[in-house]
Amino acid sequence: MEKTTYLEKMGTILENLAKFQRLENDPSDALKKKINGLIQQANRTTKHFNKAIGDFRPGYCYGTVKTHKPGNPLRPIISQITTPTNHVAKKLNRVLTPYVPTGRSVSSVTEFIDILRTAPPCQDIASLDVESLFTNVPVDETIDIILNRG
Structure with a gap:
């Protein structure tokens, strides 16, 4: 280009x-x-x-x-x-990664959307792919939701 x-x-x-x-x-x-x-x-x-x-x-x-x-x-x-914030993000990744079950991660947004469409309503589904979603996620609002969910 x-x-x-x-x-x-x-x-x-x-x-x-x-x-x-x-x-x-x-x-x-x-x-x-x-x-x-x-x-x-x-x-x-x-x-x-x-x-x-x-x-x-x-x-x-x-x-x-x-x-x-x-x-x-x-x-x-x-x-x-x-x-x-970079070093904190890396540390959070290291802390959270062991809790992501193997065989339960996806390699693309398309695969994630397919899972959302077909998963039974009783299952928990989460996306930790902050890199790809960062520009589209209202970060402050998302953090507030997470903190207030407890």
Whole structure:
């Protein structure tokens, strides 16, 4: 794909104010302080998490080309590697992975949708694929739902 086409398609994606907003300043220090407060709270009952230490930057967005679709649209990828939350996300993945039964994971959204359509209503189904769903999930609302479910 030509660079100008790529930049045009990414610009269209990032203009969607329902999913993205332009940062006026770098929120990394405030986020680092907030995440360290949450880590301190969590470590009162468990010692799973280390404080976020070091310099951080906001995440960044790039697009991968969907070559199998007409017009070759882009799939936006939000990289969190440079953020203060990255190490917590990795740790949560390590903590949660042992609880995901083997043979019970899916490899694609299509497979997950097929399971949703055919599963008996009495079964619990969950998606832990935060990477693919991140741009479409209202994160704060989802966290509130999880915290208030208990």
